[in-house]
Amino acid sequence: MLKLFNTFSKKIEIFKPINPERVTMYVCGPTVYNHPHIGNARPAVIFDILFKILKDIYPEVIYARNITDVDDKINDAAKKNKENISNLTQRYSTAYEEDMKNLGIIQPTFIPKVTDNISSIIDMISKLVELNHAYVANxxxxFDVESFPKYGEISKLKQKDLISGARIEVAPYKKNSSDFVLWKPSDNDTPGWSSPWGRGRPGWHIECSAMIKKFLGNSIDIHGGGQDLIFPHHENENAQSTCANNSILAKYWIHNGFVTFNKKKMSKSLDNIIILNDLKNKYRGESIRFALLSAHYRQPLDWNDTTMMNAENSLNNLYSILLNNVDIKPKISRQTNVEKNLLNDINTPEAIASLYSTARDLQKAKKNSLKSEIKGILLRESYFLGILQKEPNEWLQKSDLLSLTDKEINNLIRQRSLARKNKNFQEADRIRKNLLDNGISIKDEKDETRWTR
Ligand SMILES: [Zn+2]
Incomplete structure (x- = not known):
């Protein structure tokens, strides 16, 4: 039984799809004007796990994650780079897909692009105008927010607070300060399409509503994204789709928490944004993925120097246990503890603890028949988490790290002590060799290990 925290009800609910024969999920994808950062990777990894869990339960799961390739941020970036807009969006779409592949993320069923779906967007806007939920001005x-009394039901913001709380300068042609743009005019230098309202381009929110309708249907089971999308993006998507289709947009709204850096919000002004493309020069995608799973998806995840070291060391440990059992043929396994943890509102920290426990059991097992059974469980568990998918030898050969900091050395020493305690001498020796290769010699004394450069 799958349980998920629904932002709409603010409760953990039992997942009951609208149609169990065809489960649908939509996650807002990237606006392609720069390289994705670690905060963009978090929803992609979380919903990848949810996709795998759903596919294991239901006969058909349709998952769409869009690419927003029409946006004013894109136009600004192209102008700044003196680059053709479609070149720029193509370049960053490819970069995004490569980064996702590097994180071991499986392809969604559909990856629709806004530029391929302009006619569906125009159709939906026309419908909203026809039903008096939208108006043409200047x-x-x-979108006429007052025409939808339930506006605010996702974010739990009250309409009157939204109106009085609007601090930005309001365009004079708006009936109401919280009315939002569905279509806007384009000048000759800006991408535009002909429409009943003249040459122009869509607003961001309507793009998702129209693509959801086209690829998944009027009402979907799961709508996901980062918590920063709850307001205004998801609130506005909900208003548009509910009014145009006369049915609910999504049964379950799932949102992930922020990634912080040393407990600070990542931002351009603090210059602390961690770009995946930079991170992958130093760490492998699987380690980045493992680190992203270390906190529960609804909690903030703090990224710091030790986050990656811990992830890398944990994977080295797990892979070395698999290497010790490389000749054991895994037995096919049924539902595991990791799946039970993931079914419980995608509890990845508990799932990782269960995976460790299985790995320890494998390490302790004596008989080959038992090893075979436990290895089968471990491999099934790691499939859902999307880790341990490589040949152990291949992984461990590449795990030597260059220029270690004191913190990293102490971390490795701790990992080595743990390996020795667990009688995993092969791993302990590997860490000693790794340190030696980096010019660090170690000496085991009574209760502690000392090291020198
Ligand atoms: Zn969206």
Whole structure:
């Protein structure tokens, strides 16, 4: 039984799909104007795990994650780079897909692009105008928030607070300060498409509503994304789709927490944004993925120097246990503890603890028949988490790290002590060799290990 925390009800609910024969999920994808950062990777990894869990339970799961390739941020970036807009969006779409592949993320069923779906967007806007949920003013089409009394039901923000709380300068043609843009005019230098309201381009929110309708249907089971999307993006998507389709947009709204850096919000002004493309020069995708799973998805995840070291060391440990059992043929396994943890609102920290426990059992097992059974469990568990998918030898050969900091050395020493305590002498020797290769010699004394450069 799958349980998920629904932002809509603010409760953990039992997942009951609208149609169990065809489960649908949509996750808001990237706006392609720069390289994705670690915060963009978190929802992609979390919903990848949820996709695998759903596919294991239901006969058909349709998962769509869009690419937003029409946006003012894109136009600004292209102007700044003096680059053609479609070149820029193509370049960053490819970079995003490569980063996702590097994180071991399986392809969603559909990856629709806004530029391929303009006619569906125009159709939905026309419908909203026809039903008096939208109006044309000053070459723009705007959603009339007052026409939808339930506006605010996702974010739990009250309409009157939204109106009085609006601090930004309000365009004079808006009936209401919280009315938002569905269509806006484009000048000759800006991408535009012909429409009943003149040459222009869509607003961000309507893009998702139209692509959800086209690829998944009027009402979907799961709508996901980062918690920063709850308001206004998901609130606005919900308003548009509910009014145009006369049915709910999503039964379960799932949102992940932020990734912080040394407990600070990542931002351009603090210059602390961690770009995946930079991170992958130093760490492998699987380690980045493992680190992203270390906190529960609804909690903030703090990224610091030790986050990656711990992830890398944990994987080295797990792979070395697999290497010790490389000749054992795994027995096919049924539902495991990791799956039970993931079914419980995608509890990845507990799932990792269960995986460790299985790995320890494998390490302790004496008989080959038992080893074979436990190895089968370990491999099934690691499939759902999307880790331990490589040949152990291949992984461990590449795990030597260059130029270690004191903190990293102490971390490795701790890992080695743990390996020795668990009688995993092969791993302990490997860490000693790794340290030696980096010019660090170690000496075991009574209760502690000392090291020198
Ligand atoms: Zn969206």
């Amino acid at each position: 070459n723009h089409v705007l």
